[in-house]
Amino acid sequence: MALMSWNVRGLGNKETVRALKNDAFKFHPSIIFLSETKQKRKYLEKIRRNMKMENSFYVDPLGIAGGLALWWTKEVNITILNAENNFIDAEIVYNGKEVLFATFIYGPPYVEDKQVFWDKLSTLRSNPSDKWCIIGDSSIVARQDEKIGGANFDVSQARRFFEFLEKSSVLELPIKGGNFTWSNLRSKGDAILEKLDRILANIGWSTLFPKAIGILVVAITSDHSPIFLLLKGLNKRSKKTFKFESKWLLEEDCSLNIN
Template sequence: MDRLFGWNVRGLNKTSKQREVMRMISNKRIGFVSLLETRVKTSNMGSLYLNMFKGWCFTSNLTHHPNGRIVVAWNPYSFDVDIRGSSSQWMHFLVSIKNGDQFAITVVYAFNDMKGRESLWADLEKLGYEINCPWIVMGDFNSVLSPSDRLPHCGNGSELVPFQTCVEHCRLVDVKFSGSFFTWNNKQAGKDRVYAKLDRVLANDSWMEKYISAEVIFFREGEMDHSPFLVNFGSVQENRKPFRYFNFWSNLAGFQRAVAESWNEDVKGTPMFCLVSKLKRLRVELKKINKEGKGAVFVQEAKKFKLMLEIQEKIQADPSNI
């Protein structure tokens, strides 16, 4: 079964961020995507769809808020999705899987002020009262459930009560998770750094019983300030990566020679057989060039990015030691 994915991307107008999200979708066998704080205006939504989700189904909550707060897309070959409701802070769906199973998903992107979140908690409690099927609630709640979900710890425990009460009334619990515990940080240096578990995946008893082996993975945030998360329904065999041609290959040493030698080598058979055979042979050569070229062209960037992720992992393990 394809997976569910969520990420507060803090702006999705830049093509670099779009490519990063697309890379995750391609590599992780994702069929349902929720993107938060996109900041994509109505006039640019069409371009976003064509750049990232062509052939998929696509919706947003722009009718409730002008700043492109929530964008949701899904692969129609993986899920049938019925939009059941939305507001400025949530979107609610009934999802049907091709095997006949159904469950509800609520995607949340809460306001960052306590007063503004009051309507969210009320809406979620109303949904929880009406739902009679497996239900998963995921996203950025802009609030923590306990003092230990934030470093430095929360000074005023009363700020936690509305979220705690909502979760209790809806009978939701955290889906088992691994990876980064703190899902957000303010990217400040030293003692000014703040960590919090703002992003969560919650589910009711019915969902937990149906998908007993489900697990959420919170990845390191990289250059973003929020961690992306992936919902696995169970053990899934990874697909083989499809072959893709990259334009930068033509600038790599040996590209022209490899293409010419591979293409000019004689092949016997029908014209179509010859064409397919040459393409298959060329594919092998291009993969070799790609492997060698990436090492030569991108080695410094890769080392820096790897170092950044290693540092983030150490910080997650001991966030008080900055």
């Protein structure tokens, strides 16, 4: 089973929809989480049905801002436990018997909302034996080496993030394919690169899926790149895929212009 998470920065353009379909085709995710959809359900449902995802749950955007979509196939049984503008919390029955918990996040961009967000997440699991994974846009730079360009990262926000990790007993899983998941889509001296999208898991989840691995696939139709969580790891027989290192955007010979 694979999970996909992507802050799409709006699904209103055909290139983004095409990129979504192409990336999903590579890894065949059973669960797709999209944030910042900026679209009404009727439009999103057309895309979901075209992608053969049988089930859906939505948090509608506020005007033309935000919006969450969770799609899943008939291979998994999902019950939505809680949902707000910045997260969807779900129970997943895996292989017909294993009960898992997954929280799909879209971290608030404003500093004044971040503490409330992490406080809410920390209350979602009260049973330490729950197998729990968190995936999505954290909207947090946790370390200085997770950022190139722009102002220094916010130490106080990073501290809150690590306090959440400790309180919730979750650790961050590595993501292969690049060091940064967000870019301001500029090149050379104006480029800013950050790691914002993350996969977190507690011991119970990590023990159940010891080969799980995160994969980043660079997209130029959004400022965020989609990430995949492959629970059984990479298929050794599959062909090697081209890996784009996001810091290449800083090189003079690599120009990226998005209008």
